[in-house]
Amino acid sequence: MSQLVLPQWLSAGRLRRLAATLGPGLVVMLADTDAGSVLTAAQSGAQWGYRLLLLQFLIIPLLFIVQELTVRLALSTGKGYSELILQRFGRCWAQLSCAALVASCFGALLTEMSGLAGVGQLYGVPVWQSVALVAGLILLMVCSGSYRAVERVAMLFGVAELAFLYMAWQARPDLQHIRQQALDMPLHDASYLYLLAANLGSSVMPWTVFYQQSALIDKGLDLRDLRAARLDTMLGAVLCQLVTAAVLIAAAAVFAGHGGVVLDTVPELADAFGRVLGPLAGRLLFALALSGGALVATIVVCLSAAWALGEMRGTRHSLEQHPLQAPWFYGAFALLLLAAALTVVFSHSLVRLSIATAVLNAVLLPLVLGFLFWLARSELPAGLRLQGRYAVAVGILFLLTGGLGLYAGVTGALHG
Template sequence: MMADTEAGSVITAAQSGAQWGYRLLLLQFLLVPLMFMAQELTVRLGLCTGKGYVELIRQRFGRVMAAITATVLLISCFGALLTQMSGLVGAGSLFAIPGWVILLMLVVFILGMVLTGSYRSVERVTLALGLFGLAFVAMAIKSRPDMSRLLHDIARMPLDNPDYLYLMAANLGTSVMPWTVFYQQSALIDKGLDATHLPIARADTLMGAVFCQVLTAAIVIAAAATLGGHPAGLDSIAQIGEAFGALIGPAWGKLVFAIGLAGGALVATIVVCLSAVWAVGEALGVRHSLEQHPLDAPWFYGPFALLLIGGAVLVGSGVNLIRLSIAVGVLNALLIPLILLFLFWLAYRALPTEHRLRGRYAQVVAVIFTLTSALGLYAGLGGALGW
């Protein structure tokens, strides 16, 4: 859940505040129940079946559908990986650090951590890095938002405006991302947990969802207060860094912003790489675990390294960071219906009877998932095509 506040989320939230003031703020809190519902089902599936998302699809629907699902996840993961790396390069640019230096350090750091440590050691490092996102809360407080304007904007949602819809889809796609749904299920299995851990895992997920959206809302508030009035949007991460940096001070401000952005991006980089290779392993039915030695699980560590290095090479070629990040979010929003459909079906049919999704709660989840899927398609297609 902390990986949800990644570089793409930060950039999308900042663009939302700069372009639309506080008009996308309410959406951040409306997404909390949806995020919890989706991730809680992955918790149930992981702890109560001991199998990953793609593995369950392979067993229930066959290898072809598992391959299709894994491909969707890989597309989402690779897009997210490019976003994280671009965000880190952008953060480094605030201090005139060459992009290739950032990318080389990133590849060496992550490969070294993954190849030499177990899942628990990787998790501890990523959790520590993710806590730097609290810097955005401090920035929101320092921005001293105009409460009358905030209350005026928060209830105004111009759903007939294509630009607004496009950013709404991006916000949705950077909150409920296919790779986060997949990652949590596989990560719980890799930890060796079971159904006895279900209550604490649910509480952990709820806290994560709230924590994530508080940080995202803080970014929207800070951006609206400092960058509001940019109808054309932002052009670079440097714009965000300089504006946010001014809230704390010219020297420390940029550093705090860069640390907050880099913390989430590093967490997400590790998560998306693991999600991608776990998806490949589950689709192929081969060994895949951080607890295994690299020589014992070449199909796990090999694709992990190739994905990381390939992403670094592509980002090093030069891309528009802002447009890329928002486009990846919109892509995720368009993929949401497929991911939520399978998630609901597996929770309804694949779980043991005592943990199966059923009753009124199943009906509520079905309605929320349907409305979310419809909104993702409407906002994504409407915004992209200018409806």
């Protein structure tokens, strides 16, 4: 019997290296489909039907381009995003970038914790108990594991988000309505612009850029892993936006004929999705899917802030180090997590908080994309540097995206 011979590009060694490389891109994109993204997409579908659906697919190439540049920077320089900004632009700009990141991270954590507390309320669990349990488990996991262990747990949580794809299918969306509304974009309407900005800001976020760059370094990858890391990023970007689109489709189908619906709480959303699969199954699937994204995002957001703050201090840190070896790193992680937990315990959970946080991210897009563009132009080696026609195309895309996010966010906030 003849022996099966694999092509060179599909050799056992390459497959093992590919499997070892996959992770940072998928994790950061699963975190991107967090509680804020889910609540924003649900509100978009409930209020505007399918009029923001096309945007979800247009965001896929933008997401990939942004995160792929962080892959190049990480694997070629071995330095984190904050470290490169500090090196290239100086302490003042690095502090501004870090402040924007921390603001974005804290807003995201409030959203994640509020979403998880809302899920607990569905089953009669008091807010403080839900928040304390989540904070305690995440601290225990991070302090007792390595990066790879944390990554595996995060991916396990993220798998629950696939439930949204099933819910969209079961919602039986009307294809004629999708065709009619998908290209109908009322850009003159301030409330539409506000949600457009929120959808942009819940997809391209400062902490996704910081996280993936630092995660690749912490995982010990190098330029030999570039192709696999790009594939990892592309898979993550597609999956992220498919899940977000599924949430919007399900919400639009549920609220068809009830335009202008404003959702305020997680239980309201759960009840709405319960109409698709029945009260018990609908609530359970929604709770699992929302919790999965929120848990992944909580881990990613805290790590992003801790890594960035450490880079600002010139402190090298890693999840491979024991907490006693890197007290500042683990302390920053715990402080941010606990501050968000306490804030949620003593405040109310609203969908509007998630949307406002996403709009803040959209307003920050010019800063985030501007730094990323110039770092890719100046800090990469010749073979990987952003240059030529691709650089022009990326520059135009970043300029249009940043301008749209800033305009839509400010206009929607002022006139909505």
